[in-house]
Amino acid sequence: MAGANKGRTTIEVGSDGVALITIINPPVNSLSFDVLNSLKESYEQALRRTDVKAIVIAGANGKFSGGFDISAFGEIQSGRIEKPKPGFVAVEILTNTVEVAQKPSVAAIDGLALGGGLEVAMACHARVCTPSAQLGLPELQLGILPGFGGTQRLPRLVGLAKSLEMMLTSKPVKGTDALNLGLVDTVVSPDKLVSTARQWALEILERRKPWVSSLLKTDKLEPLGEAREILKFARAQARKQAPNLKHPLVCIDVIEEGIVSGPIAGLWKEAEAFQQLLESATCKALVHIFFAQRGTSKVPGVTDRNLAPRRVKTVAVVGGGLMGSGIATALILSNYTVILKEVNDKFLQAGIGRVKANLQSRVKKGNMTQEKFEKTMSLLKGTLDYEGFKDVDLVIEAVIENVQLKQQIFIDLEKYCPPHCILATNTSTIDLNIVGEKTKSKDRIIGAHFFSPAHVMPLLEIVRTQHTSSQVIVDLLDVGKKIKKTPVVVGNCTGFAVNRMFFPYTQAAMLLVERGADLYQIDKVVTKFGMPMGPFRLADLVGFGVAIATGTQFVLNFPDRTYKSMLTPLLQEDKRAGEATRKGFYIYDDKRKASPDPELKKYVEKARSISGVTVDPMLVKLPEKDIVEMVFFPVVNEACRVLDEGIAVKAADLDIAAIMGMGFPPYRGGIMFWADTLGSKYVYSRLEEWTKRYGGFFKPCSYLADRAAKGLPLSLLANNARPRL
Numbered sequence: 001m002a003g004a005n006k007g008r009t010t011i012e013v014g015s016d017g018v019a020l021i022t023i024i025n026p027p028v029n030s031l032s033f034d035v036l037n038s039l040k041e042s043y044e045q046a047l048r049r050t051d052v053k054a055i056v057i058a059g060a061n062g063k064f065s066g067g068f069d070i071s072a073f074g075e076i077q078s079g080r081i082e083k084p085k086p087g088f089v090a091v092e093i094l095t096n097t098v099e100v101a102q103k104p105s106v107a108a109i110d111g112l113a114l115g116g117g118l119e120v121a122m123a124c125h126a127r128v129c130t131p132s133a134q135l136g137l138p139e140l141q142l143g144i145l146p147g148f149g150g151t152q153r154l155p156r157l158v159g160l161a162k163s164l165e166m167m168l169t170s171k172p173v174k175g176t177d178a179l180n181l182g183l184v185d186t187v188v189s190p191d192k193l194v195s196t197a198r199q200w201a202l203e204i205l206e207r208r209k210p211w212v213s214s215l216l217k218t219d220k221l222e223p224l225g226e227a228r229e230i231l232k233f234a235r236a237q238a239r240k241q242a243p244n245l246k247h248p249l250v251c252i253d254v255i256e257e258g259i260v261s262g263p264i265a266g267l268w269k270e271a272e273a274f275q276q277l278l279e280s281a282t283c284k285a286l287v288h289i290f291f292a293q294r295g296t297s298k299v300p301g302v303t304d305r306n307l308a309p310r311r312v313k314t315v316a317v318v319g320g321g322l323m324g325s326g327i328a329t330a331l332i333l334s335n336y337t338v339i340l341k342e343v344n345d346k347f348l349q350a351g352i353g354r355v356k357a358n359l360q361s362r363v364k365k366g367n368m369t370q371e372k373f374e375k376t377m378s379l380l381k382g383t384l385d386y387e388g389f390k391d392v393d394l395v396i397e398a399v400i401e402n403v404q405l406k407q408q409i410f411i412d413l414e415k416y417c418p419p420h421c422i423l424a425t426n427t428s429t430i431d432l433n434i435v436g437e438k439t440k441s442k443d444r445i446i447g448a449h450f451f452s453p454a455h456v457m458p459l460l461e462i463v464r465t466q467h468t469s470s471q472v473i474v475d476l477l478d479v480g481k482k483i484k485k486t487p488v489v490v491g492n493c494t495g496f497a498v499n500r501m502f503f504p505y506t507q508a509a510m511l512l513v514e515r516g517a518d519l520y521q522i523d524k525v526v527t528k529f530g531m532p533m534g535p536f537r538l539a540d541l542v543g544f545g546v547a548i549a550t551g552t553q554f555v556l557n558f559p560d561r562t563y564k565s566m567l568t569p570l571l572q573e574d575k576r577a578g579e580a581t582r583k584g585f586y587i588y589d590d591k592r593k594a595s596p597d598p599e600l601k602k603y604v605e606k607a608r609s610i611s612g613v614t615v616d617p618m619l620v621k622l623p624e625k626d627i628v629e630m631v632f633f634p635v636v637n638e639a640c641r642v643l644d645e646g647i648a649v650k651a652a653d654l655d656i657a658a659i660m661g662m663g664f665p666p667y668r669g670g671i672m673f674w675a676d677t678l679g680s681k682y683v684y685s686r687l688e689e690w691t692k693r694y695g696g697f698f699k700p701c702s703y704l705a706d707r708a709a710k711g712l713p714l715s716l717l718a719n720n721a722r723p724r725l
């Protein structure tokens with residue numbers, strides 16, 4: 001087996017006769033094949049040496065291990081490195097070498113023990129950890145299952161119910177909880193970690209502490225009848241929560257095998273399932289997303305210039321509406337001091353009230369203590385003027401989408417804020433050059449586009465113009481990271497990246513409905529595909545006011561490819577403006593449950609006659625696959641334009657933007673990744689076919705046409721393609 005050629009372990013034998021094996025593979029001590037082979041060699045050496053009585057495994061630099069090296073997945077999938085033979089790690093190294101050894105092993109866990117990292121620790125005969133250590137099996141998040149014996153050892157250490165919860169949610173537990181669960185044997189401070197582990201190992205040898213093989217434990221396992229009930233419930237939950245995903249069910253099957261037929265049978269079934277899942281489309285997509293998400297903060301020409309982010313301490317938010325109060329909430333939650341500005345006391349109090357309500361909902365759910373609530377609220381100050389702005393490091397303007405108003409605010413900001421202050425706008429559509437047109441501070445103007453609700457949604461679209469300085473981008477990336485958002489840096493244009501991609505999604509759905517497709521069927525199929533809701537249900541949720549306002553921007557800027565349907569304006573005219581008015585495309589009961597409305601037919605017919613189109617019998621009986629493609633290929637087409645224009649610097653950023661901004665299913669790898677699984681030729685040919693039938697809305701852009709002609713993936717930017725920024 002060829003290694004990924006990185007990482008190693010070291011072995012150091014102390015005068016106490018304990019061999020300390022340390023995993024070294026920065027930054028997270030992941031288990032590459034080199035590390036695993038070296039671990040095996042170090043172990044064999046420790047077992048052979050007569051001066052070694054017991055073994056302690058630890059990770060370098062305060063991190064035990066972040067698990068199997070995820071970058072090796074792609075190398076195995078593409079055949080660049082040879083697949084390990086089934087059971088090489090789980091059986092040969094961890095069970096036959098570590099667990100059944102004649103010398104006891106103790107894992108000394110600080111920082112992280114995730115995935116394969118925790119699996120190594122569980123093969124040891126005891127575990128010592130620090131209070132803040134994080135222990136978990138998050139493999140399902142990558143479309144695989146724990147493959148180094150975790151499906152067998154975790155249930156035996158913490159019980160079936162808890163182990164299923166940990167694996168199915170991928171959530172780690174902290175050191176102290178791990179102790180209560182029986183996952184670790186003791187918790188000590190970091191400075192005592194290794195010495196305690198050494199002592200523990202010697203005491204095991206002297207039989208003063210139990211010598212436990214996790215794989216052979218049965219005391220924590222529920223009786224068989226109860227276990228079957230727990231597994232049945234887990235299956236039902238997995239099917240309900242992720243109907244399109246098979247791997248959680250495979251994981252449950254593997255766990256069941258171990259419970260019913262014993263841990264060795266379970267280990268072999270795990271090894272087989274691991275190899276199969278590694279090749280699955282879901283795993284490929286989720287591994288792509290893992291790296292794509294980490295790649296969004298790497299911006300060529302910006303983050304590779306050794307610029308350190310400047311310290312941002314105080315932030316001002318202009319506008320306390322839904323967006324402004326959400327942004328202020330996100331900031332104070334990460335300990336920024338925030339000044340919230342409104343135009344009058346009534347609006348200000350309403351804004352502060354919204355922030356309070358956002359935090360109170362955390363208190364109610366038990367996610368925040370009253371004390372923390374008060375401390376967090378104390379970071380927020382309200383104001384009606386710009387006097388307090390002289391000390392702020394960052395301003396985020398979040399008022400309504402009115403060009404003149406925004407321009408005036410930026411004139412004021414330039415006047416009142418210190419010269420180093422970053423001037424950001426939360427506009428979702430308006431060109432930043434227009435917003436900052438009347439200032440001389442163009443190098444520090446930047447877009448900070450949050451998604452509603454801003455304190456919950458994970459995406460932050462950072463918009464730069466050709467004037468925005470790299471320093472300001474680096475500063476905002478840092479703030480984004482601190483408030484736990486995934487940033488995507490994009491160029492300036494109407495709608496930026498997310499809303500530009502989003503727009504054709506609703507438009508395509510309107511076009512289909514006017515030509516005879518069933519509106520509710522479209523929502524159903526799109527939800528089945530994996531979106532949290534269909535385009536019509538979403539339009540109801542957002543409200544037609546917003547939809548029509550942004551729509552106007554698109555009609556103005558991209559008239560060639562905007563489908564002008566009167567369906568939404570007609571509904572709005574009848575005071576059906578979405579969920580807030582209890583009527584939109586759906587009707588809503590007191591509990592906000594949406595039901596189809598037979599009345600809708602008459603609005604569709606009216607919109608159809610205004611558009612002058614007729615029902616196409618083909619669209620009336622459109623198969624599900626065609627509905628998905630007709631709704632999403634126009635999104636792919638726009639994403640290609642966004643990429644071609646340099647608005648996004650890489651396709652993977654658009655994948656993340658689609659997942660976090662639109663709710664595109666992550667297990668399909670994002671919009672461009674998904675399109676590439678179907679092939680550029682196929683996407684192009686379908687769009688061409690629909691262009692002939694239904695007009696310019698579907699017309700494939702030149703980037704897509706070029707990729708299709710050359711048979712290239714859409715995500716592959718030409719070597720000479722450079723962002724236009």
Ligand SMILES: C[C@H](O)CC(=O)SCCNC(=O)CCNC(=O)[C@H](O)C(C)(C)COP(=O)(O)OP(=O)(O)OC[C@H]1O[C@@H](n2cnc3c(N)ncnc32)[C@H](O)[C@@H]1OP(=O)(O)O
Nearest residue numbers: 028030066067068069070071114115116138146147148294
């Ligand atoms: C057979 C086994 O059962 C299979 C497995 O073990 S699969 C792997 C299971 N482990 C995981 O899923 C953990 C994945 N990693 C994480 O969740 C997070 O990276 C973390 C919690 C470990 C650290 O988070 P954080 O401190 O925010 O740093 P983060 O930016 O995510 O990662 C730091 C770097 O380590 C890399 N990294 C993290 N975990 C890695 C892993 N398991 N393999 C390879 N690289 C990894 C990241 O790609 C990133 O690289 P970059 O700096 O070049 O972008």
